[in-house]
Amino acid sequence: MKHLFFLLLLLQLLQANAQDNMPTYRPLFHFSTDSNWINDPNGLVYHNGQYHLFCQYNPFGDKWGHMSWAHAVSNDLFHWQQQPLAIPEFTNPDGSTTMIFSGCAVADSLNTSGFGTAAQPPLVAMYTAHIEKGGKVQSQQQQLAYSTDDGKTWTRYAGNPVLDIKSTEFRDPKIFWYTPGKQWILVLAKPDEYKVRFYSSPDLKQWTYLSDFGGIGDISEVWECPDITEVPVEGTAEKRWLLTLSAGHEVKGYRAMQYFTGVFNGKQFIADQAPYPLYVDFGKDYYAGITWNNIPAADGRVIMLGWANDWRYANDIPTKGFRGQYATPRVLQLRKKDNGQYRLLQWPVAELDKQVKQSHTLPGFTVTSGEHPLYESVIPALDISFDVTLPYATSAGIALQQDSAHTTIISYNNATGNLEIDRSNAGLHNFSTLYTGLDTLHAPGLEKASFRIVFDVCMLEVFVNNGEYVLTDLVFPLQPQTGVVAFANKGTAAFSNIVVKEINKTVHER
Template identity: 40%
Template sequence: MMLLQAFIFLLAGFAAKISALMTNETSDRPLVHFTPNKGWMNDPNGLWYDAKEGKWHLYFQYNPNDTVWGLPLFWGHATSNDLTHWQDEPVAIAPKRNDSGAYSGSMVIDHNNTSGFFNDTVDPRQRCVAIWTYNTPESEEQYISYSLDGGYTFTEYQKNPVLAANSTQFRDPKVFWYEPSQKWIMTAAKSQDYKIEIYSSDDLKSWKLESAFANEGFLGYQYECPGLIEVPTEQDPSKSHWVMFISINPGAPAGGSFNQYFVGSFNGTHFEAFDNQSRVVDFGKDYYALQTFFNTDPTYGSALGIAWASNWEYSAFVPTNPWRSSMSLVRKFSLNTEYQANPETELINLKAEPILNISNAGPWLHFASNSTLTKANSFSVDLSNSTGTLEFELVYAVNTTQSVSKSVFQTYLFGLKV
């Protein structure tokens, strides 16, 4: 007869206590997804990493006066030391009129002071310039504002706008530095023309139209929140391709809003997709307006992003109070290359890995010796106010004082009662 000692080892990969701020106000508030203390939130904006302070910055579309979208619209602000726990900060950018909005945009670090906004008292790692859309009933124009205190307060450029198109549908500038040409590159949406325009600049103030990426993929009602970023391949991180992200709303295959992407090449002026296939960033309905960080802590990877964890189809009706909407977890992006039977065919897909920095609670050990495992052999663990991945491990130790003549394979069923 084979005698077994049974060890049930329960390892819970979650934090027993995340943050009092996130749990005290309402039981509906997520434990790790960022939510504003109060008011309405949508698109993430201006993502960047302060390498001097080791701090991550998240800005977002914010209406502090209500739990639904409405004007005036501001740039809210939050900071984090680990990309998981976020601290609300005061409003960063405000519109000039009550019938207007500081719409979506991005942040750059002007290390070399190409804009001329900074002197030597501002650390090059903190020379923040925000590029954003100023929306009024008459037009949408691209503005810039700069910060002298590391991204907490901003001064508006006196000669705004830096880019205008005599349109009410021209928005969401995403800017990055293109090293080969030593120029700033902007993507901006001509939303209802289904066009992503690509501009270049030497100083963030004067912009030249270089090309457009238009009428590709799912069109829906409009293009929004474009982004262009170089993403490393998973198989060989020294190699990379360029990815164009485009949001559409409405018109998602599952309804409402969603993000699509295209993989291709970029030469400093033109983005060319390898094929005309639209790929879906996330098949869930709550992932919109994805934006990537301008820069990162290299230990996390070079391509990180956050999306709005909601959908315009129902975002105004989510039953939370005194706040509405949350952000996705930060995701690390890479490109996965799969070779098919035809060696000339290469499928390249985006891989997204969530970043979740939380402390493990447990482990809890349940021990039973020389006994039959039945429903009576049960135990409980309090998982309240906890979030994360729950892992179960069942370990058998054979009592070697007895002869073992054969191995017995058995299926064990576990029930989790909530």
């Protein structure tokens, strides 16, 4: 019996040790909270020299629930300092519970709300108050909270709600200051009607209905998390309005963000003629992207941040100590095509280059029906750029290798005209039957293309032709990547302009 006891104890110790040695999959330079669950980014605002990030957060566990707003600040979009919980879930006098669903924050520099003073203008957050009682949704209404100490503490407005249409499907407000009309504009979703609704206000408290937009594009799933902003057109002084939203909640969860370009005249958004739907990201793991408010005019950038996950398996991804992360902050531009239509371009913010530990410029080479080592090193985080020309090869690309059996493959298939990410043999995949291996995007005519691949422990972002095509996928390697291999199938491909950047080991501040 004593021997059996010690044997069982040894097995428990071995199991505990094996569990401790399992990868945590925490990204090194992509944002994640110190613990627990996150989903949509909220309240992105630049204020007093800092980027503020709020997010959907469960203070009590690593799966969705008890939605509250977490808070972090950064000077450079990569070194984040997590702050105390900003706006927590609360219980109402009638016993119902209000969860703090997605929303936005603005710097009320003119103190239009009266929540601050001329000397100390407030930050004002609008969030969807999701009210439930006994497991039944009672209402989704819009409420305010404000801060006069740079977001350190928050006070819920005594006059809440500021907007309530007596609906259970009315959420995700985004506010911006419309200078021509000297007023605030609010856009938010009517999810089950495939619409977004516009309102105006002089003070963030009283809202007047303006218009609805919807019924075009992808209406196969609910619409949520809308965002609207003016975006510069590449190589010109022109700007165009960009309306984005997420569609695909829990069911499709794939190519879930779409966009429209057009004109906003102070009352309504009028979409350009285009072959909608147009998608923001063609990977499986990009959702709820919104842009920062109040970026200084001297900066001039439009910066978007998105949740890197898929609702179909988000509760089950095999991360340890946390669950949920955000993609690299991206600069947005529009490209005007020869036919007069506009297409979205996305590119990692320049601040990513400041996180580089070492940069290697490599000589070009050709590969004929085989492989060629591109870079060899234990690589938890890399930023790789290269051009590839493959007029005669069936397909070509690179593989991030752990060993001969475990790779993540990024390629262009010349025969089918498809960009592909194959994560079938990238690592763990049995945590969900909905986590599938092959991502494809039909993009004919890319026999010559530029690639930028950002890899960070479990995060993979692929930018093609200066961000005209973007794919974001999660991968869960069984061991660290040990090298990068270039390949060509059934023909010759030429690789050139190769730059490999190693990212610093950690840029989080916790």
